[in-house]
Amino acid sequence: MSRTRIKICGLTRAEDVRAAVDHGADAIGFVFYPPSPRAVNFERAAELAALLPPFVTAVGLFVNPAPEFVSEALSRVPLQLLQFHGDESDADCARHGRPWIKAARMRPGVDLLEFVALHPGARGILVDAFVDGYGGGGRIFDWSLIPAGLGRPLILSGGLDPDNVDEAVRRVRPWAVDVSSGVERAKGIKDAGKIAAFIAGVRHADGRHALSAS
Numbered sequence: 001m002s003r004t005r006i007k008i009c010g011l012t013r014a015e016d017v018r019a020a021v022d023h024g025a026d027a028i029g030f031v032f033y034p035p036s037p038r039a040v041n042f043e044r045a046a047e048l049a050a051l052l053p054p055f056v057t058a059v060g061l062f063v064n065p066a067p068e069f070v071s072e073a074l075s076r077v078p079l080q081l082l083q084f085h086g087d088e089s090d091a092d093c094a095r096h097g098r099p100w101i102k103a104a105r106m107r108p109g110v111d112l113l114e115f116v117a118l119h120p121g122a123r124g125i126l127v128d129a130f131v132d133g134y135g136g137g138g139r140i141f142d143w144s145l146i147p148a149g150l151g152r153p154l155i156l157s158g159g160l161d162p163d164n165v166d167e168a169v170r171r172v173r174p175w176a177v178d179v180s181s182g183v184e185r186a187k188g189i190k191d192a193g194k195i196a197a198f199i200a201g202v203r204h205a206d207g208r209h210a211l212s213a214s
């Protein structure tokens with residue numbers, strides 16, 4: 001079993017990017033969804049992306065974007081991965097010629113296997129709690145809604161924080177975790193101590209899993 005990858009999303013400040021990188025995040029996310037309190041413009045995102053060392057992925061998060069909006073983002077910010085967090089179809093996501101992940105908004109009645117089948121091009125499926133405003137709500141959902149055998153890398157998100165991520169990783173065994181609210185001091189303002197504790201929680205769960213497997 002490989003280690004659980006970690007994405008820290010909704011970064012708006014250079015010091016938060018540095019904290020995420022220094023503590024070992026694999027990816028950071030920029031929110032290109034204007035209604036979000038964590039939204040950044042392309043100029044700011046480009047400045048922040050320039051701080052990333054090799055092998056830390058810059059992810060652009062979109063919610064039902066106009067195609068031209070994504071094109072402009074791609075021309076101005078060095079994004080390696082797109083995250084579609086709205087009601088986009090597989091064709092909507094595919095048209096930009098970049099790898100992408102697709103968010104499923106989880107609540108009772110959602111058939112995740114059907115969702116995966118509807119998004120064959122997605123490199124991974126991100127599961128988040130169903131909230132008003134599409135995401136970033138800091139709300140956990142019932143992880144038992146995630147079926148076994150998805151056949152695609154699973155990215156667990158929704159209300160994760162330093163106190164629950166150890167249990168989340170041990171119970172769900174996702175490919176990756178994604179967090180925004182749980183490592184914040186205020187919306188869009190991350191807390192370096194919470195980032196450190198969150199990543200330590202993931203590593204603790206990974207370590208216990210490695211021990212139990214040996």
Ligand SMILES: O=C(O)c1ccccc1N[C@@H]1O[C@H](COP(=O)(O)O)[C@@H](O)[C@H]1O
Nearest residue numbers: 009036135136138157158159179180181
């Ligand atoms: O962060 C936002 O403001 C946001 C807005 C619209 C869609 C998604 C958004 N964030 C993503 O939501 C999940 C869960 O976040 P949280 O940890 O519960 O706050 C995560 O993937 C964020 O990237």
